[in-house]
Amino acid sequence: MIRRSSLGTLLAAVALLAVGCGSVRTPVDPAPVHDVREPAPASVGGADTSGGGSSSPDCDTRSLSPSSGISAGSTMATIKQRGRLVVGVDQTTYLFGFLNPATGEFEGFDIDIVKQIASALFGDWHNHVQFKAIPSSARESMLSSGQVDVVVRTYSITCDRLKKVNFSSVYYQAGQRVLVEKNSGFTGLNDLRGKKVCAAKASTSLKTLSQSPMRPVPVSVNNWSDCLVMLQQGQVDAVSTDDVILAGMARQDPNLEVVGDRFTQENYGVGIPKGHEDMVRYVNYVLDNVRNGSAWRESYNTWLLSQLGPASPPPVSYQS
């Protein structure tokens, strides 16, 4: 027995020595997960100031005077001959331009404007409109390459953009605000210093954010709806853009609210390719009827009244 126990002691001593000499072993990590990142929408980017500037008028942003005439060989005549108006719209901005999943139809305030233009050209818009859902960043290129006749897509009239495309008269006035979680404590852009704020690529909102003295961290995405996804997933702290777009997002999620004052003024116009001045005048003629008749209010009441309260059509003046 004594021999055995002394042997045991010796073995224990050797074992301890081995432990002392060798590297310390640790249990195997059963779940080696190092970074868990939220999935991201396609092509998320950062700050970008290519968004065509703010609406501050250091140029003449007024449009050409309206004209209802359709002469042979005009842009409108070509469209009529083709039988359909090709329009660049948004399919993700609730209330302004979106695809109703239940019907598969495009709907919203912008879409109503499209229908008015098509109805003026063809008498009835049904079967005469080809919608193309385009990202914000593709608005100018779709117009200049002639892939669409007009763009009606929360398109702010700015001096930078006027160098590349034509705009109709203003059909809606919006202003940039901030969308946040209801109990986040944020009350406006001033609370968002160093916070992540989402905006669509090549939008004026993104440029305004990038240049804000509050220095928020801009996160840019292809479509406005992607911003809502990122806000819901907690990947950004706020979304900042025109109040109408934010209102549409707040409608889809009761936990969100639009806060702060308008800190820009955005004048929405219909984008039309350079060189199609006849089309600009024609669209302005249609928009005059929309603003002055009942169409504007009907559309506003359908989509925006409950979110934004009563409003009237914007005042318009033309280049002399």
Next chain:
Amino acid sequence: MRVVAGRGVDQMTSTAMRPAAPSGPVPEAPVPTPPPETTPSGLAGLLELPATAVRGVIRSARTTPGLLTVIAVGLVVLTLVTGLVGTIMVQQKSSTTEDLIGHREPLAAAAQEIYRSLSDADATAAIAFLITGTEPPELRSRYDQDIARAGAALSRAASDVSSDAAAKVNVINQQLPVYTGLVETARANNRLGYPVGASYLQEASNLMHATILPAAGDLYQIDTAGLESQQSDAWGFPWFAAVLLVGTLAALIATQVYLTRRTNRLLNVGLVVATGAMVLMLLWGSVALVVQAILVGNGQDDGSHPVDVLVRARAAAVQARGDETMTLVARGAGGDYEVDFQKLAPQFTGLLSEAKGLVTGDAANQLQTAIDNANNWLTTHKDLRAKDDGGWYVDAVKEAVDTSVPNSAATSFANVDTALGNAINDGRQSFVDYTDDGAKALTLLAPGVAALAVVAAGGVTIGIRDRLREYR
């Protein structure tokens, strides 16, 4: 090993020498010295042992009986080692071949199933989004089926312990629940009529294409490479065992030639039996291994190789289908998807015609069905693109997703997918059949080699003992 053998030789030599003892007196002189040599205790004595043994062998080999004994022991050891090496080699080949069917090929199949199921799930989710109103139940169940299959295949793929494959499985395992979560969020929003559903779907699709599918593709490549390398292991030529066997045979024959010259007797029965056993081992082994190698090779040529080509064709087709539907989902902004489709189309038609030269029988019929339907699909695709670009979006969608229309893209694609699935199953069956036959060719070879080696060792012992007796 060598020490033990040496000591054995020493002992045998001394017993054999005692009656004869005609060796010269000179070597006897240092005999008094060994006792102190063997007695040193501890490490020094242990180290001395081999040297002592070698000296003993050399000393005794200077006499004919001593030499005979050395030869006998050498031959016995050689045959037994050959038997051991041969048995282990055959055993390994046999289990490598069995493992091809039981482990390696199922891994590659699981990897391709993951890739296909997930691509198909993604395309199906996109189609469900294209269809207005409530999602049709058959699409819902197809998506569910895809996700379930991918999950089952993942758990099989997870049994591969190689770190490369495990890393890829890890990526897929971590991201797949996130993907399905996003798809369900998209569905919930879609049902509420909120356009943010589309954005969730696109985020899900982005996750699938940017993270999950690349990992699944890598996993398939890793598993296919693993299968191919194990196939070459299975039919590889066993150089070591072969050299050993031929060397043993040569040694046996040389011994008999030496004995015939030395004793003037033509045959030594023991050695002839030993030689016969080794020749039988060589013949049986060569025939069995050649047959096995040919069958495993057939399993690759007619099984796993065409399957690989078909799998790649199917993967390209299902991706192209995803592009086709995403072009429509993106509705006007889907130019990149169409560009991708145009890249994939020649890829899968090319792979299909490549496969044509590789398969026969029923698989060839299935392949022909797939090729015909692929051509229909491409024609329909051109037509539906023209419709979408021309402004007839609703018609384009109908042509793309309606399975009740005979030549719709949905129908043609489904036929391509099913036919390729069948052809792949046929190919896998050929692989299993050939490889299994290959494994069967090695039946009883391992114990056979062991038994023959023992017979040969016995023959050598008896044969040389007979000769040694003549020295008494």
